[in-house]
Amino acid sequence: MRKTATLTISVLATMALVTGCGGEKKNAGPAKTSEVSPSSPASGEAKGSAAGKKGVPHQVIFEVGGTGTTQIMWKGNSNHFQQVTLPWTKTETMQLQDAELKVGVTVSVVPGSVKGPDGMLKPAPCTIKVDGKQVADNQNGKSSEPCEYKLKD
Template identity: 40%
Template sequence: MPQRNVGLLVAGVAAVAGLAGCGGATSPASGRETAPPAVSSSEPVASAPVEGTTAVRTVKLEVLGEGRAVQPIMYVGDFNGTETGGMTLPWSKTVTLELTPAEQKVGKLVSVVAGGVQTTDGQIAEGSCRISVDGRKVVAAKGLCEYKVK
């Protein structure tokens, strides 16, 4: 191989190795790896919740009415699930949520989808739902109920 081609090959390999990073930062003077830069004190740092600061909430999800659910009842939170098989109405599920300090500030989303229900006279209607937190009704609607528990 001519001398010029060998020089180009070496330069090309060095450029690719430099772009790839080859495992970490190196000190220009010593060629040894250096530690990553420290995080600025002005940047927020995530911390683990302090023990004993969780809040406990009792959440009750309901699909109201009489008759049967003709579509699945779906619910979301710490307790995701689907109830199928023509559930008898009214239907409810009660769960206990433990909220971290962050969840107490921004909320934890819970929801229930009522779907279609068959009324006692055989008609199909949009289901009604309700969410209660610690015994207090926080939302009631048709079809979908959502709430951020804090």
């Protein structure tokens, strides 16, 4: 019971911290669960040097394993908190711009708890892939740390 309470508090504290950080990117396309292509500029967006510098598009895949349902928090182009059915995958195309090109953007997924083989709750396994390469994981749920990665061009 104490382990479950500590894990729940850790997940909630992490979600509060990650949710409070960063802002929503205005030029990003909608999140899709299938293969995505780079998003085109919005119709009202300026072209040329006035629009600022843009990096190359990156395909970011968030995955949470397990069975059943759980709550997750994830941050790609914007922050999300939702109840999902496992296994779960979300794919986004992200394109850094202006200051993000220098400092990067943190992408993350905080998985909820799932029942382990011993009946105890543990973090669901999570991974993040960027452009087809796995860049973060929580050691198949052995770590209570969220999966996070600093995306840079």
